[in-house]
Amino acid sequence: MTLCKTCSSLVLEELWNADFVLHENLQALIHSAESGCTFCNLCWVQIQRERTWDVDLCLAGSCNGMGGKTIVDPTIYLQAHWQMPNSEQNVPSRLWISCGPLPNSSAEGLTSQGLSTSLCIFADPGTPAESLFEERYITVDHNPNGHIAWTQRALDFCQRNHKVCEHASRSAPRQMPTRIIDVGPVSSPTSPPTQPPRLVLAKDLPSPEPYTALSYCWGQGVGDKLELRRHTLATLLTHMPLASLTRTHQDAIRFTRALGIRYLWIDALCILQGDPADWARESKRMGSVYGGAYLTIIASRASDSADGFLANSYRTASQNLIPAPCPLPCGASPLARAGPALGTVYVTAPRSTAGGPVDARGWCFQESLLAHRAISFGTEQLLYSCRTAKRYEDGDRSLVVSGSSFRRLAGPDPGPRGEVLRSWYAMLQNFSPRALTEPHDVFACIASLALVAHRVLRCRYLAGLWEADIPRGLVWRSQFRYFLPIKTAVVRPRASGFRMGEGKGEVVRRAPSWSWASVQGPVVWPAAVLRGEVGVDLFVRPREAGGWTVDDGVGEPDALYMPWLELRMWARPVRVRRGGRTTGEYAAALSVAGRKEWKAAHTKYGMLLEGFESGGVVAVGYFDVLGEEEPENMWCLRIVKREGILLTRDEQEKFHRIGWLAVLEEERWFGRVGEQAVDLV
Known part of the structure; x- marks a missing residue:
């Protein structure tokens, strides 16, 4: 590691809540970075990544400050902020870089220019700074097994301090899934397993035991590897060879073992594949499976189960080279400002809080919501979430406002x-x-x-x-x-x-x-x-005394398939046709007040709908799916005062939805149409 003269003398203790001059201007920082200074290069790369200000203006020595003022202070400052250990506040430890002083600077006569970005601060396990800096950096080339201790620490803190989570755990189902994987007894996280994993039936266990549940993307990997089927059931009840499983399944088993938990639920290995009856029965139990899990493991960063999820290679896999973490000496504790030195901490570029491919999958959505506690292996870092808070690996955290x-x-x-x-x-x-x-x-x-x-x-x-x-x-x-x-x-x-x-x-x-x-x-x-x-x-009402439909056997909340269902109502449908004017032409003819009201509905995708026989604007309509063939007959059905749906009618006089609409001149049309029976399918 190469450092310039200024950076070689940096000590983090000197930067706490105090402006420290790094360079006289941005040009000097860039020159130092290009000359090989590791720390200056990290700062400059982060400035370019963030792009929260006009770099050209800053290079010119003039930045647009707050309140529209132009302030000339090209100095590049550093200022560190520290997060209290075990805090729930969203104030992670950060090292700020600014062109001009920060808003809380002690310098007088200067207004913040708002031109700032920050670097993350973290400590390594086993160092004096470990207990004072909870932030971690866990990748394939730095603390690769750190996810175990980090997760255990987050779980321990949650169990000790979160009353809501404790209540959720007590009220969780006191039963295990029908089938569960026994990952084997583990005497300690570092001890090898004494037996291979195998499938067990929960009914054969003497009592319910804590277990983890996996949420992940299947991809193509599952189909190429071992899964639970009728012909593999007997084998899996005796042993489950790791080499025959996908990497994601292997990672989940290893991680569960490392946490000291004996049981694990994975859908592909615990639900009979190719068995519709077993799938229907078990899919209705997802609430108890994920709701009853001690911890849900979310393999967010893996798009395919063949990839695995434990290894975090975001820095090496990035198309844009992200500088490696830079060590920085730290003096005494930020609280004490005296006492023994804390050794070395590190600074690095901020990491994304994005989850990954799992966030785009339908099945994984419900699984994440049902989990009381979850550890998500995100694209660039870990996230622990529970009913009370979210806690990221880099120290970013927030309280969960569940009521809203x-x-x-x-x-x-x-x-x-x-x-x-x-x-x-x-x-x-x-x-x-x-x-x-x-x-x-x-x-x-x-x-x-x-x-x-x-x-x-x-x-x-x-x-x-x-x-x-x-x-x-x-x-x-x-x-x-x-x-x-x-x-x-x-x-x-x-x-x-x-x-x-x-x-x-x-x-x-x-x-x-x-x-x-x-x-x-x-x-x-x-x-x-x-x-x-x-x-x-409301401008529709049920036609039947028993409700909106007379279909028997419908309405169960755990229904898996509902392709056909007819609503029977009293309503006032108005037959319409596409208008001869565009929505823009219509808006131009309105009064100023009318145009303001129209603004919310007027878009390039909307079409004017006029009365079929006598013309005149009824509504502006939108098709549910763009590009579909326009039907020969269209009807406007007003549902609430300003909202409705666009329909077409088939040869059996049944109505089908094709879009939605914003009602424009309701009284002129809907007030004059008689109520009639409408069957909506």
Whole structure:
């Protein structure tokens, strides 16, 4: 390691909450970095990665400061901040780099320029600084086995300090999954196993035991390796050769052993593959499987089970070379400012908190929500999460505000009826963009969450919506680019090719047209629905005394398949046609006040809908799936005051949803149409 004259004399103790001049300006920092100084190079690389300011202005010695002021202070400062051990506050230890002093600088007469970035500080296990700096750096070339001690420390802290988590553990199911992997007795984390892993039946164990559960992406790896099938069951009950398992399965076994836990649940090895009856039975038990696990292991960084997840190689695998951690001497404790030296700590570039490929998979969504405690092996670092807090390997942390999040839905207290409905729609918005290998699994993926919601709602569960709130549930919207610059397109579900009678890639029906599950891709609900505003202005009502449907045998919260379901209602559909004007032309003809109100609905994807016979604007409509053939007949159905759905009608007089709409001139049209029977399929 090569250091310039200034950096060779750096001691972290001197940087605590005090501006330290590193270089006279940015040019000097760059020159030092290009001359080979390891620390200056790390600072300059981070400045370029962050790009939170105009580097050209800083190089010119003039930066736009806060409040619009122009401040000339090109000096490059360092200032360190330290996180108290065992704190739940989101103030990790960081070393700040700034052009000009930071806002809390003691320097007088200068205003913060806001041109700053930071480096992470961490300590190695076994060093004097270990107990004062909880931040760690765990990669294949630095502390490669650190994930074991880090996870155990996070678990211990949670068990000692989190009352909510303790309550969740006590209320968790006191039963084990039907089948479980015995990873073998381990006397200590460093001791070799005394026996190979094997599959056991929970009913044969004298009492329930703590176990871990794995959440991961299957990829192609599972199909190429050993899995539980009828013809392998007898073998797996005697032994489970590690070499025959995927790397992810091997990693999960090793990690469970290292934590001193004897049992592990993995779907491919604990559910009979190719057995529809066993799959249906076990998939309905996911709530108890993940909810009852002592710890859920999330292999977030692996897109395929053949890859494994324990080894963190993000720095070596990065396309952009990330500088290695730089050692930095540390004097006394930041609190004491005296006493024995803490030895060497390290500084390094910040790491992403992104999870990885698992975050895009449908099955993994429910698994992460149901877990009381989870350790996620993210793309660049570890994350420990529980019902109380999130804690990252680099010291970043935050409290979990469960009451304002859809995550509360899977907790021990999902909340009152209104809160459960709000949580349900918020949950669906987060679930819908996720990918499914088998599109027909859409309801199975959230069946355990539906069971939790049903305990409060106590009504029928109809194709992903709740009968007690059907009108608001119907006004979902396909999330095109007019909401956010998203990459996931909204399409019709397509066959995986695994189900008999379906050709791979052909469009399949997995839900009624009125259900959000009739499309694949991100969907959203209007803000008023998410806020839980239950308006009295509903313009549809059930036609049957027993509810919205007369179909027998439907409505169970753990239903796995609901491709056909008819809603029967009284409503006022208005037949429409595509208008002759564009939405832009319509907006231009409005008054100033009208244009302001229109702004929320006016997008390039919308189309004006006019009365079929007499013309005149009814609504602006949007197709659920862009590019589909426009039907010969279209109908507007108003659901709530300003929201509705776009329909077409078939030869049997049944209505099918094809899109959604924003009502524009409601009284002119919907107030004059008589109520009639509507069958929505």
